[in-house]
Amino acid sequence: MANVMSQARKVVEIARGVPKGLELGLRNYWYPVLQSEELVAGKPTAFKVLGEALTAWRDKAGHPQVVRDKCPHRGAKLSAGRVLEDTLQCAWHGLRFNGRGSCVMIPWEADDSKLLSEISVKSYPAGELGGYIWAYIGEPEKFPHPKLADCVPEELSKPEEFICFRMPTDVWQANWLQALESSDSYHAVMLHSDSQAVATKTWTGGRPQKVSVPIENRRMKIVKSSQGYRGVALGPDGAPIHHGHFLEGWKGERWTLPCLHTIPLRPVPNADPYASRLFQFPIDATRTQSVRFLAWRATTDAERASRKKLWDEVVYQRQIEVSSEDKAIIETLGDLAESRSEEYLLYPDHDILAIRRKMADAFLSQMDGTRPLPDKSALVYPV
Numbered sequence: 093m094a095n096v097m098s099q100a101r102k103v104v105e106i107a108r109g110v111p112k113g114l115e116l117g118l119r120n121y122w123y124p125v126l127q128s129e130e131l132v133a134g135k136p137t138a139f140k141v142l143g144e145a146l147t148a149w150r151d152k153a154g155h156p157q158v159v160r161d162k163c164p165h166r167g168a169k170l171s172a173g174r175v176l177e178d179t180l181q182c183a184w185h186g187l188r189f190n191g192r193g194s195c196v197m198i199p200w201e202a203d204d205s206k207l208l209s210e211i212s213v214k215s216y217p218a219g220e221l222g223g224y225i226w227a228y229i230g231e232p233e234k235f236p237h238p239k240l241a242d243c244v245p246e247e248l249s250k251p252e253e254f255i256c257f258r259m260p261t262d263v264w265q266a267n268w269l270q271a272l273e274s275s276d277s278y279h280a281v282m283l284h285s286d287s288q289a290v291a292t293k294t295w296t297g298g299r300p301q302k303v304s305v306p307i308e309n310r311r312m313k314i315v316k317s318s319q320g321y322r323g324v325a326l327g328p329d330g331a332p333i334h335h336g337h338f339l340e341g342w343k344g345e346r347w348t349l350p351c352l353h354t355i356p357l358r359p360v361p362n363a364d365p366y367a368s369r370l371f372q373f374p375i376d377a378t379r380t381q382s383v384r385f386l387a388w389r390a391t392t393d394a395e396r397a398s399r400k401k402l403w404d405e406v407v408y409q410r411q412i413e414v415s416s417e418d419k420a421i422i423e424t425l426g427d428l429a430e431s432r433s434e435e436y437l438l439y440p441d442h443d444i445l446a447i448r449r450k451m452a453d454a455f456l457s458q459m460d461g462t463r464p465l466p467d468k469s470a471l472v473y474p475v
Contacts, residue, residue, distance in 0.1 A: 103456065107429040109448050114455045115267055115428060116143040117374040120230030120463050121350035122243045124371055124383045127261060128223050131156060136180055138171035142229050143376050147171035148218065151178040157191030158227045160214040164195075170213065189213050222248030222385070223258050235463045245354070245369050245471050247387040254473070255390040255399050259411055262382040264419050267428040268351065268374040269451065271382065274418045275353040275370065277346070278323030278440050281312055281335055283421060287413035288335050289325060295360035298405055303333050315339055319346050320443040334361055342474040347447045348466045349454055356474040359406050364388060364399070365475045366407065378427070384415065387473065 103111040123141055126148060131137050136149040138161055147161040147170050161171050163182040170189070174181045179188040179196055188197040193215030195208050217228040219240040226244075228237040247254035264271050280288055291301040305327045313324045313332075317339045325333040336357040347353055351373040358365045371383040386407060388399040425431040437445070454464050 103459075108432040109452055110269065110428065110432065111452060111455055114452060115269070115374070115377045117141075117229075117268060118350040118451065118454055118458075120228070120232075120235040120237075120458065122219075122226045122228050122237070122240055123350070123373050124224035125158075125227045125381075126225040127258060128220060128225060131225050134175050136171045136173060136175060138169065140375050141227070141381065142374055144229065145169075146216070146227070147180070148225060148227070149175045149180055151191060155191075156218040156220055156225045158216045158218040159189060159191070159193050162213070163187060164211050164213050187211070191215060191218075222256060224248075224383070235458070238465060242468070243466065243471075245352075245367070245387070245473070246468075247367070247473050253389065253391055254387050255396050256385050256387045257403050257408070259384040259386070259415070262415065262419065263375065264372075264380040264382055264422060265378065266380055266422045266425060267377060268372055268380040269448075270422055270425050270428060270431060271372040271380040272347070272351060272353065272447065272451075273444055274372075274422045275347075275355070276441070276444055277319070277321055277337075277355075278312065278314060280337070280414075281310075281323045281325035281333070282307075283417050284335070284414050285310065285325070287410060287417060289333050290336075290360055292334050292361050294362050295406070297401070299409075300360045300406060303327075305333060314440050320446075321440045323440070336360075338365070338475065343469075344472045344474045345466070345470040346443075347450065348470045349450070349464060354474055359402065359410060363402055363406075366399075367474050368411075382415070382419070384411070386411065389473070 106112050125139055125141050131148055131150060133150050136147045138147050145161040146158055148156050148158045151157055161169050163170055165185060165187050168182055168184040170180055170182055173183040179190050181188045186199040187195055190196050193213045195211045198207055201207055217232055217237045219226045221240055226240055241249045285307050289303045291303055293301055309328050311326045313326055315322045315324055322339055327333055336359050338356045342356045344354055351371050353370045355368045356365050357368060366386050366388045369385050372380050375381050390396045390399050457464055
């Protein structure tokens with residue numbers, strides 16, 4: 093795949109199947125860069141995504157604004173500045189910029205100075221939805237930004253139909269392409285053999301009972317499903333061990349551009365299923381921002397209370413453990429080029445090859461002037 097792609101597109105690869113530039117992510121998509129409570133009124137917040145140092149603030153109406161975190165005058169960080177009504181003022185010399193990046197005041201110049209039109213800072217479209225601050229990172233003049241609600245999981249726009257719980261944002265010391273592949277569909281029954289597996293018993297409350305089968309007595313069966321390959325844990329008698337994964341009967345995509353992984357889970361045998369939504373995108377070439385939320389269908393107070401009980405007593409701690417295990421194993425891989433050059437893929441890795449091609453193709457398509465976007469069917473609630 094690597095040689096064919098290089099010859100056809102005449103691009104340089106920095107690792108097997110990775111065109112140069114892809115290590116810093118896919119531009120011209122929406123990303124959940126901050127949780128809403130991280131962006132307080134009256135104060136800029138610095139962050140880095142896709143290799144760019146950026147800063148965000150809320151205007152006087154509370155709407156988020158995002159610009160490059162560098163004053164075009166002398167290069168000071170704008171995140172060290174002040175929020176004044178709708179504008180961000182550089183702390184060093186006092187130039188002010190609005191959310192479009194236009195300079196609206198130079199303190200020693202007249203209000204109608206022509207210099208105002210000659211200096212600006214790069215800005216990006218921003219929005220707020222589902223408890224997150226989103227930024228469209230790219231070139232909106234070349235690839236206009238689509239409506240935010242059309243590009244994110246449907247439950248974020250329907251609070252009357254769903255209840256969502258956000259996990260703390262985490263940073264992984266790995267390239268985003270490596271982190272994205274932590275979600276292959278057969279590692280869980282081994283890596284999460286203790287944190288995820290539970291006894292096949294009716295849950296009535298509290299932490300569920302662990303499986304009594306020790307790891308040395310477990311085997312794995314690989315099953316081909318409509319969503320790709322899936323690993324099923326088996327005990328010595330051949331009976332499946334409950335990990336909560338669906339083999340059939342769910343909708344949408346497992347991996348959706350630019351960096352979303354979706355999986356439905358039934359955490360204990362008799363519980364209502366939830367959707368795990370995980371965004372993993374680059375801070376830079378060696379660090380990944382991991383943003384996860386979980387969603388249940390819930391339209392009544394009773395349903396919301398039931399989901400909250402399951403979250404508090406089972407799912408939150410389970411997600412903390414699972415995420416920590418995924419992070420720890422991915423951080424052992426070394427750099428991207430090293431990990432790709434020394435791997436020996438097996439047949440269940442067919443899905444990993446597919447997602448690698450999908451990300452590379454999306455990156456290369458922008459070089460040809462096109463940008464693939466997820467459609468509604470990819471972002472539906474899966475169960």
